[in-house]
Every structure is written in C-alpha cells, then in structure tokens.
Amino acid sequence: MDDFNEADFIIQQREPFNAEPLPSRLIERYLTPQALLYVRSHGVIPHLADDHAIRFGGNGLRDADLTLAQFKAHFAERRIVATMQCAGNRRADLQSAGKTNGDPWEVGAIGNVEWTGVSLAEVLGELGIGDRREGYIACTAADVDEVEGETHPYEISISLQRAMAGDVLIAWAIGGEPLSPAHGAPMRLVVPGYAGVRSVKWVTRIELRDEPSAAPVQARDYKLFPPNEDGRDVDWSKGLVIEAMPVNSAICVPRNGEIVGAGPLAVTGYALAYGRRVARVDLSIDGGRHWAQAQFIDQEIAPDAWQRWRCDIDVAPGRNEIVVRAVDDAGQSQPERAEDVWNFAGYLSTAWHRITVDVR
Numbered sequence: 126m127d128d129f130n131e132a133d134f135i136i137q138q139r140e141p142f143n144a145e146p147l148p149s150r151l152i153e154r155y156l157t158p159q160a161l162l163y164v165r166s167h168g169v170i171p172h173l174a175d176d177h178a179i180r181f182g183g184n185g186l187r188d189a190d191l192t193l194a195q196f197k198a199h200f201a202e203r204r205i206v207a208t209m210q211c212a213g214n215r216r217a218d219l220q221s222a223g224k225t226n227g228d229p230w231e232v233g234a235i236g237n238v239e240w241t242g243v244s245l246a247e248v249l250g251e252l253g254i255g256d257r258r259e260g261y262i263a264c265t266a267a268d269v270d271e272v273e274g275e276t277h278p279y280e281i282s283i284s285l286q287r288a289m290a291g292d293v294l295i296a297w298a299i300g301g302e303p304l305s306p307a308h309g310a311p312m313r314l315v316v317p318g319y320a321g322v323r324s325v326k327w328v329t330r331i332e333l334r335d336e337p338s339a340a341p342v343q344a345r346d347y348k349l350f351p352p353n354e355d356g357r358d359v360d361w362s363k364g365l366v367i368e369a370m371p372v373n374s375a376i377c378v379p380r381n382g383e384i385v386g387a388g389p390l391a392v393t394g395y396a397l398a399y400g401r402r403v404a405r406v407d408l409s410i411d412g413g414r415h416w417a418q419a420q421f422i423d424q425e426i427a428p429d430a431w432q433r434w435r436c437d438i439d440v441a442p443g444r445n446e447i448v449v450r451a452v453d454d455a456g457q458s459q460p461e462r463a464e465d466v467w468n469f470a471g472y473l474s475t476a477w478h479r480i481t482v483d484v485r
Contacts, residue, residue, distance in 0.1 A: 129307070133161060137228040141166035142307070145233030148377035152393055152433060155423045156206065157236035159299040164307045165211050165234065167279055167342070171267040171327045172306050179295070179312060183332035184260065187252045193297055193311050200243040200251075205292060206427035207317035208397055209324060210235040212347055212367045215375060215474035222463040225471030226356065232375035232478070235395070237431045240315045242296030245331075246289045254289070254333070262288040263338045264314055267327040270342045280340035283316060283323055283368070285333070292317050292429075295328070317429040318399040320367045322347045337366075349472055356469035372398045372459060373475045374406060374434075374451035381480035390440050393422070394478075396451035397431040405452040408436040413448055413461065413477065440484045450477045 133150050137143040145151075145163040153161075178190040211234035213227050220229065245262070266279040287293065294315040297304055304310040309326030316323045322342070337343060348364025350356075374396035379385055396403045406419040419436035426432055438447070452458045460466055463476045 129160065135231060135233065137230065141168050142170065143228050145230055146236075148232050148375075148380050151233050151236070152377040152395060155237060155426075155433060156239050156300060159302050159305060159308060162209070162236040162238065162299065162308060163211065163234045165321060166268070166307070168269040168271065168276070170306050173267060173311060173327060175311055177311055177329075179328050180330045181248070181252055181332070182330075183263075184334055185257075186249070186254065186333040189252055191248070196243050196248075196295060196297070196312075200247055202241060203244055203294060204239060204241050205294065205315075205317065206237065206239050207292075207315065207429040208235060208237045208399075208431045209315070209321050210370055210373075210397075212320040212322060212370075212472045213474075215373070215478065216471035218476065218478065219463050219467050219471050219474050222467040225467075225469055227471045231381075232377060232394075234321075235431070237395075239300050240294055240296045241298035241301060242294035242312075242315065244291055245293040245295055245314070246291050248295065249289065249333075254285075258286050258289060260285040261334050261337050263330075263332045263334050264325040264328055265330040265332070266325050267329050270340070270346070277341050279325070279342055280338045281323055281325060281343045282334070282338040283319070287316070287319075287368075318369055320347065320370055323368060347472065348470070350468050350470070352464070352467050354469060367472055370397075370399050371473060371475050372396075372401075372403075372451055372453050372457055374449050374459065375478045376447060376449050376480050379480070379482050382483070384483045384485060385440065387442050387484050388439060390438050390482075391435060392419075392438060392447060392449075393433065393435045394449060395431040395433050396449075398451065398453035398457075399429055401453040401455055401457075403432045403451050404454040404456075406432075406434045406436070407450050407452070408438065409448040410438055410440065410445055412446060419449075440482065442484050444481055445484055446479055446481050448477050448479050
C-alpha cells in the first residue's frame with residue numbers, strides 16, 4: 126500500500142485489504158486526500174500498467190481500446206467533487222439490532238473527493254451511442270469477487286440513462302494526484318450519488334448491453350432485503366439493487382467511547398443527501414427529546430458532496446449519549462432506530478447516529 130499511514134486507519138481486514146480512516150482524520154478537511162480515503166477491496170489489489178487500455182464495445186457500440194494517454198489527448202478533462210460512500214458504511218451500528226454479514230465499518234467508509242477524468246457520456250457519444258438511452262453499461266474490473274468460495278470477475282452495471290447523465294467519469298486522479306493501485310490505478314469509474322460498489326476500480330472493459338450484468342456482485346451482492354429475511358434461502362431477484370444513497374449523517378469527533386472533560390464540548394461530523402441539499406443537522410444529548418441545531422462548516426458545496434457541521438454542547442459528569450440526525454431540503458430525515466433499517470447484509474445503515482462519551 127503506497128502512501129498509506131496505518132496509524133491513520135482502522136484496519137477492517139488484511140486480505141482482502143479493507144480499511145477506513147480514523148474519524149478525527151476523516152473530518153479534518155472538506156476534500157478528502159487520497160491518503161485518507163477508505164479502501165474497499167473484494168480481492169487482491171491489481172497493479173496495471175500505465176498504458177493499460179479499457180476495451181469498449183457491445184450491442185452496436187463501436188469497438189475501441191483506449192488508454193489513459195488517449196483519453197487525455199482526445200477528450201475534455203473534467204473535475205467534479207463527489208462523496209464516495211460504501212453501502213456498508215456505519216454497518217457496526219446495526220449490530221445493536223442483530224448480527225450482519227460484512228466488515229463492521231464505523232463512520233469512515235466514505236470520503237469527499239475531487240475527481241479528475243473524462244465524461245463517460247462523451248466517450249460513449251464518440252463511439253456511436255447516438256440517441257439511445259435504453260439498456261445498461263456493464264463495467265468489468267481486473268480484480269475478482271469471491272462468492273461462496275468461488276471467484277468471479279468483478280463486474281457491475283448501471284443504466285445507460287445514468288451513464289449518459291454527464292457526471293459519470295472515467296477518472297484517473299484524486300485531488301490532482303494520480304490514482305494509487307488501491308484506488309483503481311490507472312483508471313476507474315466514478316458514479317456520483319451511487320454506492321461505491323458502482324464506481325468500478327481497475328476497469329478493463331465497458332460494454333453496452335440490453336440487460337444488467339449477471340455477475341454475482343451485481344445479481345446477488347449489494348441488494349437490500351427487509352428485516353424478516355435472515356440471509357438463508359434468499360430469492361436474490363427480490364432484493365432492491367443498491368444504487369442511489371439515502372440521507373445520512375455521523376458524528377466523527379468525539380469518537381464513540383471517548384473520555385472527555387465536563388463542560389463545553391465541540392461535536393463535529395458530516396451529513397449528506399446526494400442530489401439534495403442538507404437543510405439541517407440536529408443534535409441531542411437526551412436521546413432525542415430535545416434538539417439543538419448544528420452549524421455548517423462548509424458554505425459552498427457540490428450537489429453530491431457531504432456537508433461538514435459543528436455543534437457546541439455542554440456535557441455533565443457521567444456517561445452521555447449524543448445523537449445526530451440530518452434533514453434534507455425535501456424534509457426527509459433518518460429513521461430513529463437501527464432496528465428500523467436492519468438487514469442481514471448490513472447495508473444502508475442510516476438510523477440516527479449515536480455515540481456515548483464518558484465525562485470526567
């Protein structure tokens with residue numbers, strides 16, 4: 126892992142490598158540097174050559190092999206700011222309601238990133254997509270996904286309609302810095318507002334199809350099921366495919382279980398609503414009976430970016446529970462309890478975020 130300081134991270138798994146930054150480091154800046162972006166791997170991290178080419182084709186799309194140098198030479202460079210979030214972010218919070226599958230991510234499987242690349246829509250336009258908007262774009266990666274002991278090429282799909290929206294990128298840099306191998310070098314897909322699983326790293330092929338990908342990571346993984354399903358004998362076709370992400374918020378400082386002094390305490394964290402504006406962040410120190418409003422730290426934000434916030438409270442000696450919830454500009458908020466959103470895979474943990482601090 127190049128440019129990786131283990132002291133800044135919580136290691137969830139060594140092989141495949143999965144890690145999230147410490148919450149206090151995560152929230153330091155509006156834009157997350159590559160060195161502090163969470164790492165989500167399904168298999169061994171590939172190391173592709175700098176002249177690696179992405180192969181395009183399928184269903185009437187003109188065949189082409191395009192390298193990073195060709196993208197830079199023939200297409201307009203674009204920079205966008207968008208928050209990348211794993212569908213399993215805050216999975217640890219669901220454990221209070223019941224055991225789930227997957228790594229127990231805390232609040233750090235997320236990052237607000239400036240991406241550099243080219244518009245996928247522009248590339249597809251050059252390859253003959255025309256006015257077509259029905260169908261799917263399937264993206265294959267160089268890594269593999271393991272399901273029930275069997276390995277499969279990592280492949281997902283997004284609708285052609287979403288791919289042609291203009292903001293989906295074939296990206297090669299984070300904060301102006303070339304992608305590291307852990308983050309998809311030399312090129313990856315970035316789908317703003319969608320779960321991180323859709324932003325394929327180490328892309329090898331982009332193909333136009335009539336149907337979604339049948340690969341296990343698309344057809345079986347990253348699907349949302351109701352609380353009455355326990356993961357056994359599941360009809361995978363009935364699951365909700367996780368794409369657009371819901372409103373969420375989290376406390377980053379102080380950290381859950383931290384010891385703090387009595388009196389004034391600055392609480393900071395993030396909130397996001399993807400495509401909507403976060404209108405309000407509420408904080409409670411009495412379990413949600415009374416609320417105070419946090420102040421936004423960042424005044425100018427991108428549509429698919431997080432909003433950092435701060436709230437100054439007073440805490441008394443003893444164990445204090447601090448609760449946060451976000452409200453978007455449509456009045457949508459987060460469910461109160463982890464039980465309300467529990468699912469066996471541990472996805473979309475969006476209940477009020479709760480931490481406890483010991484005040485001495």
